[in-house]
Amino acid sequence: MTSAEPISFAQAFELINPHLYTVEERIRAQAKAFDPAVEGYVSYVCGAGGKRLRPALALLSAGATGKITAGHVDLAVILELIHIATLVHDDIMDGAELRRDQPSANAKWGNAITVLLGDCLFAHALRLSTNFSNSDICRRIADAAAEVCSGEIVQTQRRFDLKLSTADYYRIIEMKTAALFSAACELGAFISEASPPVIGALKTFGTKLGVAYQIYDDILDLAGSEEETGKTLGTDLRKGKFTLPVLLMLQSGKDVGTIRDLLLKEDKVDGELLVAMLGSAGALKAAKGVAFRLIEEALAQLDEIQDNKYARGLRAIASHLGSLLERF
Amino acid sequence: MTSAEPISFAQAFELINPHLYTVEERIRAQAKAFDPAVEGYVSYVCGAGGKRLRPALALLSAGATGKITAGHVDLAVILELIHIATLVHDDIMDGAELRRDQPSANAKWGNAITVLLGDCLFAHALRLSTNFSNSDICRRIADAAAEVCSGEIVQTQRRFDLKLSTADYYRIIEMKTAALFSAACELGAFISEASPPVIGALKTFGTKLGVAYQIYDDILDLAGSEEETGKTLGTDLRKGKFTLPVLLMLQSGKDVGTIRDLLLKEDKVDGELLVAMLGSAGALKAAKGVAFRLIEEALAQLDEIQDNKYARGLRAIASHLGSLLERF
Numbered sequence: 001m002t003s004a005e006p007i008s009f010a011q012a013f014e015l016i017n018p019h020l021y022t023v024e025e026r027i028r029a030q031a032k033a034f035d036p037a038v039e040g041y042v043s044y045v046c047g048a049g050g051k052r053l054r055p056a057l058a059l060l061s062a063g064a065t066g067k068i069t070a071g072h073v074d075l076a077v078i079l080e081l082i083h084i085a086t087l088v089h090d091d092i093m094d095g096a097e098l099r100r101d102q103p104s105a106n107a108k109w110g111n112a113i114t115v116l117l118g119d120c121l122f123a124h125a126l127r128l129s130t131n132f133s134n135s136d137i138c139r140r141i142a143d144a145a146a147e148v149c150s151g152e153i154v155q156t157q158r159r160f161d162l163k164l165s166t167a168d169y170y171r172i173i174e175m176k177t178a179a180l181f182s183a184a185c186e187l188g189a190f191i192s193e194a195s196p197p198v199i200g201a202l203k204t205f206g207t208k209l210g211v212a213y214q215i216y217d218d219i220l221d222l223a224g225s226e227e228e229t230g231k232t233l234g235t236d237l238r239k240g241k242f243t244l245p246v247l248l249m250l251q252s253g254k255d256v257g258t259i260r261d262l263l264l265k266e267d268k269v270d271g272e273l274l275v276a277m278l279g280s281a282g283a284l285k286a287a288k289g290v291a292f293r294l295i296e297e298a299l300a301q302l303d304e305i306q307d308n309k310y311a312r313g314l315r316a317i318a319s320h321l322g323s324l325l326e327r328f
Numbered sequence: 329m330t331s332a333e334p335i336s337f338a339q340a341f342e343l344i345n346p347h348l349y350t351v352e353e354r355i356r357a358q359a360k361a362f363d364p365a366v367e368g369y370v371s372y373v374c375g376a377g378g379k380r381l382r383p384a385l386a387l388l389s390a391g392a393t394g395k396i397t398a399g400h401v402d403l404a405v406i407l408e409l410i411h412i413a414t415l416v417h418d419d420i421m422d423g424a425e426l427r428r429d430q431p432s433a434n435a436k437w438g439n440a441i442t443v444l445l446g447d448c449l450f451a452h453a454l455r456l457s458t459n460f461s462n463s464d465i466c467r468r469i470a471d472a473a474a475e476v477c478s479g480e481i482v483q484t485q486r487r488f489d490l491k492l493s494t495a496d497y498y499r500i501i502e503m504k505t506a507a508l509f510s511a512a513c514e515l516g517a518f519i520s521e522a523s524p525p526v527i528g529a530l531k532t533f534g535t536k537l538g539v540a541y542q543i544y545d546d547i548l549d550l551a552g553s554e555e556e557t558g559k560t561l562g563t564d565l566r567k568g569k570f571t572l573p574v575l576l577m578l579q580s581g582k583d584v585g586t587i588r589d590l591l592l593k594e595d596k597v598d599g600e601l602l603v604a605m606l607g608s609a610g611a612l613k614a615a616k617g618v619a620f621r622l623i624e625e626a627l628a629q630l631d632e633i634q635d636n637k638y639a640r641g642l643r644a645i646a647s648h649l650g651s652l653l654e655r656f
Contacts, residue, residue: 119450
């Protein structure tokens with residue numbers, strides 16, 4: 001409920017820059033916690049960089065509800081490590097060769113080592129979380145991790161399933177993506193000892209933002225450009241992951257026969273044709289609309305918390321996602 | 329230290345039977361903690377049975393140091409879930425088709441679902457461990473889990489590596505197998521609030537027993553019979569896991585050229601010939617000797633703790649392993 005000047009996405013990250021720097025250093029330093037034989041692998045995947053969105057959300061939620069403490073930095077590190085662990089396993093599922101323009105762990109060392117590497121990172125992240133003296137924090141982190149894995153299972157299980165409903169889709173992405181966004185915001189506030197309504201508002205903010213973010217990411221995989229994203233696009237279609245635009249098109253009943261035939265062709269899916277059809281049927285636009293609505297709902301949650309520069313930083317992240325969506 | 333009548337392996341399990349029954353029920357009930365879409369998978373792997381050695385060690389260590397409480401049962405459930413998670417991922421590494429005479433998870437659902445299923449179980453086990461109000465317990469469990477994964481990575485990394493030393497081998501099996509045995513015994517005593525020397529003695533007992541057990545299991549894979557074990561034997565050789573008898577033979581310098589050639593043939597290893605050579609060179613016997621010595625050292629640790637029927641149960645488990653080894 002603020003009339004204060006909004007800030008930009010870049011300014012939001014600047015606000016927490018020293019802390020993010022510490023997070024980055026800490027992430028890179030984690031390799032040393034492993035057996036020397038394992039260190040190199042961990043170092044590779046932890047040093048690959050990334051947007052560090054989850055740490056940013058944890059730190060901004062911290063600042064929005066109090067002082068950013070060492071505990072918040074720990075939280076940021078742990079959530080990012082869990083995220084990295086899931087990416088490592090994701091790349092196995094998808095047979096992805098590249099991750100941020102570098103060879104993926106599975107491309108470099110094969111699936112066997114990579115399965116175990118993900119496990120190691122995962123176990124290590126949860127081990128770090130036991131340093132919180134309050135076991136509620138530790139439990140909430142383990143809950144989020146279990147949710148991410150469950151979401152990934154359901155997604156894998158439902159590949160090439162034309163009966164997947166939009167409700168199923170939302171449930172999957174809420175688990176696999178929004179769970180960590182939500183934990184970042186909720187626990188950021190919890191560690192600041194914010195009041196339950198504030199913690200609740202930030203948790204909901206994180207969930208809605210996370211779902212919107214995944215919808216954006218899914219649109220990007222369909223209609224983005226490879227130069228921009230640094231990853232192979234169209235992967236979802238080839239792997240039978242039917243995302244929101246596709247599901248909305250199927251739901252609309254338009255050209256359903258053609259679409260179904262296209263979707264079930266696995267590695268031979270004609271992505272360009274499909275994207276053209278999604279575009280002309282308005283399915284991309286409809287998916288964008290859902291994401292916009294979620295961003296609005298996320299922003300409305302922030303009206304429940306006191307305004308300060310960090311709260312404006314959270315707004316900036318949500319608004320930035322909106323502006324990224326505009327381009328489609 | 330005790331002149332009391334030793335008890336048998338079967339009697340040791342009988343002592344803790346009601347608690348083991350609860351553990352079994354609890355393990356089977358865990359599936360319900362997951363998303364309905366995931367429940368069936370968890371239920372399959374958790375319902376497959378098993379020797380439940382880790383729960384038995386936790387419960388006997390509990391009884392040896394005090395009263396068996398609900399916390400000990402929780403510990404037993406958590407450690408067994410971590411063990412199940414690692415088996416699920418192991419079967420992917422090994423391309424194993426069977427686990428306890430049933431199709432393995434990867435044979436049933438493919439590697440993608442199975443990677444995620446292992447992750448889910450793992451995250452869930454660590455989530456359960458956050459219910460201990462003492463975060464030391466939770467941390468010790470996460471440590472053990474991370475150690476198991478690190479051990480598995482090193483093992484995978486060193487496949488077909490003829491330079492693997494016996495020291496490397498001991499380090500690998502101490503991490504991948506003994507870590508959970510050790511945590512079971514140590515935490516069983518810790519939850520009973522035993523004195524630090526008693527906790528330390530049980531921890532060392534668990535480590536030594538775990539290493540001995542893995543040596544036995546490795547001998548079994550070389551020289552056991554399939555009817556007896558319900559699993560495909562010779563897997564280690566085909567997968568390039570050089571275990572103690574093989575390493576001792578290489579170390580002895582006898583027939584090294586022939587052995588090396590045999591070992592590097594991957595799926596075409598002539599297991600029968602190799603086992604005959606290991607036998608005649610005395611390498612199987614030497615490996616047995618190492619395991620016996622470890623069992624003696626493990627038993628000596630129990631002299632540090634007060635005798636009661638549960639302590640005798642721990643002795644019975646170690647002695648039983650010795651008698652299993654006798655047959656080779």
